[in-house]
Amino acid sequence: MAFGNGYHHCTGAVLARMRTELLIGTLLERLPGLWREVPADRVARRRRTMIRGPRTLSCAW
Ligand code: HEM
The missing domain is CATH 1.20.5 (Single alpha-helices involved in coiled-coils or other helix-helix interfaces)
Structure with missing residues (x-):
């Protein structure tokens, strides 16, 4: 950030x-078992705006 x-x-x-x-x-x-469901290279990212980062981050626990 x-x-x-x-x-x-x-x-x-x-x-x-x-x-x-x-x-x-x-x-x-x-949620101690929290983990990212999608591999890092498949996370959809917001790239063109001033604020960058994952578009969504699917998690499970
Ligand atoms: C995760 C949360 C936040 C992020 C990532 C963030 C990020 C930023 C960034 C990158 C700038 C610089 C923009 C530029 O260069 O023109 C900025 C400016 C500013 N932020 Fe934040 N901000 C966050 C939260 C907050 C909060 C909670 C407040 C107020 C309670 C705040 C108040 C301001 C103000 C007033 C400015 C303008 C400063 C100036 O131009 O003199 N921000 N913020």
Whole structure:
């Protein structure tokens, strides 16, 4: 994850990192067997926009 840099560095970066940490921690605590169903090279990705990453991420537990 990236938050930009210089004058326009994200002012919510600290909050966003804290929330992400809490989210992932809680998710793994509640669903310890969580795993990605699709192999990494078959995950559909969003490539053309400023925000990149998986389009969907199918998981199971
Ligand atoms: C995962 C969550 C987030 C990501 C990935 C993210 C990402 C970014 C990025 C890349 C920029 C720079 C854009 C540029 O270069 O023009 C930015 C700017 C900004 N972000 Fe975030 N952001 C997140 C969450 C938040 C939150 C939670 C807040 C507020 C509570 C926030 C407030 C802002 C503001 C106000 C700017 C503009 C800063 C400026 O131009 O001076 N963001 N963010």
